[in-house]
Amino acid sequence: MKKINRIILSAVLASSVMGACKESFLEKTPQGELAPSQLQNTDGVEGALIGAYGLLNGNLSGTWGNYSSAPSQWLYGEVASDNAHKGSNSGDQPNMNQIELYQATAVNDNADVMWSRCYEGILRVNNTLRLLAAVQAGSGNKFSDTRAKEIEGEAKMLRAHYYFFLVRLFKNVPYIDENTPTSVAATTKNDKDVYPMIIADLTTAVANLPATKPKGEVGRVDKIAATAYLGKVLLYNKQYGPALTHFKTVMAARPDITTLNFLDNFDVTKENGPESIFAVQHAINPDGSGDNANVGDMLGGLYGNAPVSCCGFFQPTIDLVNAYKTTAAGLPYLDNTYRNAPVILSDFGLTAAQKAAYVLDKTSRVDPRLDYTVGRRSVPYRDWGPMAGDSWIRDPAYAGPFVGVKHMIEAAQFGTQSVAGANYVTGLNVNIIRLADVYLMAAECEAEANNYEGARTLVNKIRQRAANLPAKQVGGTPAANYLVSQYTTAWTDKATTLKAIHFERRLELALEGHRWYDLVRWGEAKATLEAYSAFEGTYLSSYKNLVFTEKNTYYPIPQPQIDRSKGALSQN
Template structure:
């Protein structure tokens, strides 16, 4: 049985290079210091590699404040798109409002959080590579040639991941590697594209990671994870013909998607299953604390009488919920006509109408809705029937819905959440899962005009969705659940539209949406159309405008100030 890679956050002193372009990081007084000779050992190098994994959960120095660096990317990837509202109340975390409304300034603290966490992860990868070279060329004990290649491949895979997160959000970022001195790192320019180096790191990982998880730890990437991630990078570079063979290798390595349970991806009991390609491993510490848990998603606990009642953020939009509606053939409304006469739950009702609200169980929905979203009158995990406003901080601001993929079962709280803070859990976050790969492969097939193959891959995702048992209310289905198959992709344009829509349904609230819209070149069209619809119900979101400059975030002003002229603003 594979071990789960358990990582406990510790203080590391980087040897040789530092990847953060931050004087404050470089000038910290160490509380305890390991000298170079102590770290230039096999054990020291393995320890720094573990430290590089430690930043995957986005946590550098405490459980609070890591929301922007969450591996789920809920803030930038979902709130920044059309899938989710920030939630809570308007005045709480006001800098998140800038992200939702696309009015982000360079002083927004969420940018600084994302930047520093990723560069700290890069620094730890670079330190691992520096130490590896020193160990293998030193006079002491050395790694075996096989393990040395694995260590380098693991470190470069992780470095590629951190740079990919930075590149797709900020675009123009400085490239720091193990050969960059501390002095150079501080003033390094952000001119030039880092994608070639990201690609090189993942290619090295593909060539050198084994078919099984290194060291028997399931949290470490294997060859299949490297192929999936390299394919994703190539897709972002519009090199679909190179990405498709990699995706096909990943698909061939796993059971067919329709045989796997959709909901297993979001349960502690079934995490790291066959659909998980690369996941951030979260855990509650032996002392019950949560530094190594899913701290990035902790604000997305609910409110009021909910079993998890902090802090009311991350609420699905009306637009997302209604996108799960289907026609008589069980197919989605690709023309956005799902917005006609939208389902609003009990929103807008008052008095006795609100009190006596009854769920309309005749609406035709894709069953993935009730595994993705909590809505009034429908059972939510084992928490009981979702009561509506009693679990929501301010429904008049962000609507009547709650998110469903980031929470755990109430029966799992004792062993898998922080006592008294059940919003901090040990639930993993998938960076890439098999359904994501199927749909990326479908994009590549459609791009090559192989519309039959694109349709086959999409229909397999939809067949799996059709196997989901509908949620029951008083012994009958909570909706007229229906998932149909596409009989034809008549044109490439139709195929791409269907694939885009399927990615939204399948991967909703998993951090992909904003980045998909940007790479497809449709962010302005989609977000402004969404704003017109959503704003007709919730006035706070009316009139959002999206310009080309909004496709990338500003470089944090603090980093520009510290760089001595090295960094240029986007």
């Protein structure tokens, strides 16, 4: 079974309904719903667990409207950072503009979607755990002790994931588990630190889950996924020593990163390979529909006469493109002088006549990961042909001349891996954690332990792998002067080591949903984003003079949620 199909369960799980009423018609189970007694069996538990997996793609129903709950976190993790613009045009999805410009309010609908989807996932996990306990305590068929522990481990890892997505975005969130009565859940306050509960859930998951996929189904979480996730959460809590122990376990369980192909991470035919640690499974339904597919990234389809023409969102920044420039030694410009001339702009700012006569500058010295992350004018874009420039972009004057690559698929795969007539909805998985991410998190931990050479070794492995990427060809010659080298000089201080690691995370993981969260946890958001604004605003006026304050490090609690809680939730 390649994917876990998503099942939406509609069930009444309250212990009683209108207990004072005795009319028999009130005691009947409504059509289309399952009574708790119907679910209190092994099949019911397994179905509820699949339903809990189902919210990983951020979708409750249909395909449209799930953008802010996308597992890729393209909106919060990338558009809110220096890596990506919202794209499209200024009038489209205006509440996304608030996020990009650090002006989000409590009535921003994107935040409410993210909140509600994650808590729906938590609800499904809690229901699974309640049903599991009832089945194991009952007199009917039960799970083996082994499978019962696995189910608990799977469910608690999923719950940890949903809470982690919530807490790093909203900070102050109410904690509700399977032991919280329904009458209490709606009015639970958001005045407790939920990280200890997340860590506890992941610790249980590590203890309970097997090294192989439960039930032999590749979409399920396993011990290595739980171990990596626990390490990541510990890292966010600055528990570097324990985190490093977990990361070393993960790295030892997988092939050396230098032997793995960077491109496999973004190839729908190579999913769930050795670099994939925890991935959200996406699939086109047997009837060709796409509600189990990658609906969160659908707005990132391109525009105009591109092979995928919808909707022109999620465009890489000029700053990100230039961050891939390398020195004569093949190293990044860690001092941010990559912003100095000559700036890589493709055909941006040229007259119509100049654009018509545009010839790609092949002399730009860049890391080869650039052209497998960003689409540039005249450079081959997957198997679609040369990126055509403005005719593939909705409003270049608003969001620049570049498009994203990692979230799309090959044109040759449209027939089986995308929705017919809507090729922007694909079956491409989203990696929440992949092995390169683990290497770089481990490098951070090594740096914090003053093992600078250990950190350099890990970063160099990522760069060694990058150097193996084949050069994109234009007219039979490389599309750029591709050069990426390893750090050969010893690292001897923490500041330099961390700067190199942070820069490497940007290059390796760009447009994968990590960047804003990294900047916040490093305490570098204000300085980095305001410096970015000064550069980017030189070319795109919408992004000039941005101001990032302390309150921008997390988001307002959605006002609709405060209203529903009858005041139990406190605004950040």
